[in-house]
Amino acid sequence: MRQVFAPLVLPDASDRYRSGSGLPGPDYWQNRADYSISAHIDPASHVLGGDETITYTNNSPDALDVLWVQLDQNIYKDGARAGFSNPERHPHHTDGMVIERVEVGEAAHRQAVATLVSDTRMQVRLPTALAHGGRVRLHIVWHHTIPGVWGGRTAVTPVRDGTIFEVAQWYPRMAVYDDRRGWDTLPFLGQEFFLDYGDFDYAVTVPWNFTVAGSGALVNPAEVLTPKERSRLDAAGKSDTRVMIRTAEDVTDPASHLARAGEKTWRFHMTNTRDVSFAASDAFVWDAARINLPPVAPAPGMKPVPRLAMSVYPREGIGPQAWDRSTDYVKHAIEYFSQQWFAYPWPNAVNLGGHGAGMEYPGIVFDGWEDHGPELFWITTHELGHDWFPMIVGSNERRNAFMDEGFNTFIDVYASDHFNHGEYAPKSDSEFAPKTGRPAEDILPVLTDPQAPTLMTPSELVSEKYRHPVTYFKSAYGLMLLREQILGPERFDPAFRRYIASWAFHHPTPSDFFRFMSSETGEDLTWFWRGWYFENWAPGYALDSVAAAKDGGTMVVVRNTGKLLLPVTLCVTYADGSHEDRVVPTESWYLHDHVTITLPDGKRVARAELDPDHKLPEPDRTDNVRDVSVP
Structure with missing residues (x-):
């Protein structure tokens, strides 16, 4: 012991x-990264290009002579470390993230800086060290080919009416500098990510007949949506049941779009998030319903709008036990987790029916259009639960996955019990x-x-x-x-x-x-x-004996045989059919491997059992029960 x-x-x-x-200590600090990104998709070549500005604030006590930036798309380059550590996850190869230009400084005073790319990381050497409390603007122009059909965290998925672009881990992102390790620069091998928080303004330019769903709030609806679509969105904000924003008929009707040629730019804003992601397609059905939570602070220049649960998916996903119910699942997850644990902080929550990655990003999750029945409920609830772990509680997924996947699985177990009187429980x-x-x-x-x-x-x-x-x-x-x-x-x-x-x-x-x-x-x-x-220890308990005590009553001897000393319930059944439970606490085993429990005189014991409801993960239960006759 x-x-x-x-x-x-x-x-x-x-x-x-x-x-x-x-708790965070009195001197706890955290750096900040704010992003402004303009991106463009070429559907023919699958090339995504971008021009971004990162405003990086150094709240650490240290002066930083370099910055480290994550280039997750380099996971797809031939020779990437991930290709050796997990070759089955990354069958597609591209040129990775092609960096066209890196500069620092304000608009009129930018200067090119030296960089060094190492696998999925890029070191940026600053001309002047960034002091505590200082801020630097980092400008990066880049492009990469979106791998398909499935590339691990991003994809190009063909469907009946077009193509779905699922775009994630898609732009150069600041690595975390913290009090534990300084720069946390683990290479990306496929296992999630670790990022600082900030505000995002991002724009995605796509062909005229594409719909874009993304993290955060759409800030230019009048420039990309028809009056009918905007009216439907307004109705969805007042409805607890889904409202169709784009119907199956709209998918094949060119008149359902605001323009019929050229391109459109969709603009989104998200406050205090560690990441953003989006999906774009010419094949999306789109529905939405309100989330019953107070409105969040709107983007600059916008009025408060209701928060929405949304689903976007191809026509193949339509069905009464398929994606017709997705928005109900989204709405329930966000409302339940908000009530039970912590209020959802962002304007919308989107469920994307695409390739079927089962992958989460703040405000949007990537699931499969073929999912249906309990599987669709479970995957939707689980991926949205990641908005709490690790999107709100920002643990380091690349090092401690159990604080991400396990904590989230824990909360979504209870969500299954709660939904529709346990429809999908357990x-x-x-x-x-x-x-x-x-x-x-x-x-x-x-x-x-x-x-x-x-x-x-x-x-x-x-x-x-x-x-x-x-x-x-x-x-x-x-x-x-x-x-x-x-x-x-x-x-x-x-x-x-x-x-x-x-x-x-x-x-x-x-x-x-x-x-x-x-x-x-x-x-x-x-x-x-x-x-x-x-450790990987298990509990183990045994009933050594049940015998009459010298001064009356009954003595039950419980012995510990394991190393995980969970409190264990001793259930005693008396001859008259009555029951009595005694909990043997962990402290019982401080100095001994057995304890004796004395039951009062006056009742004859018929049976004694340890952990009668099988609540404890005990490998051997053969010595947990004794049927006895005590005079």
């Missing part, structure tokens, strides 16, 4: 930046319950596998075999154990809400989470962090 209860040294020490309570897709849908049983293959990685294993070192069982399922189930078996909802829920609010739009580490939950709930959880996150 000394190993189980020994002090745990967390990876990151507390200091003035990150307090011992798990959540039983492969992300959470690979076999039976009973978590305590489904986790056993992980807990009994000596090759299974721990939750603290760096993201890129978790093989595909273990990615869902460990990163998604074990992480989510760990939070369920905390909520339902260790702390109880009355302690867990307020603490988890405050964790989200305290780290919203910031960058927590696993150490911050562990410290916060122990401090806020008033429980020393060191033993649980060690056993569930740093």
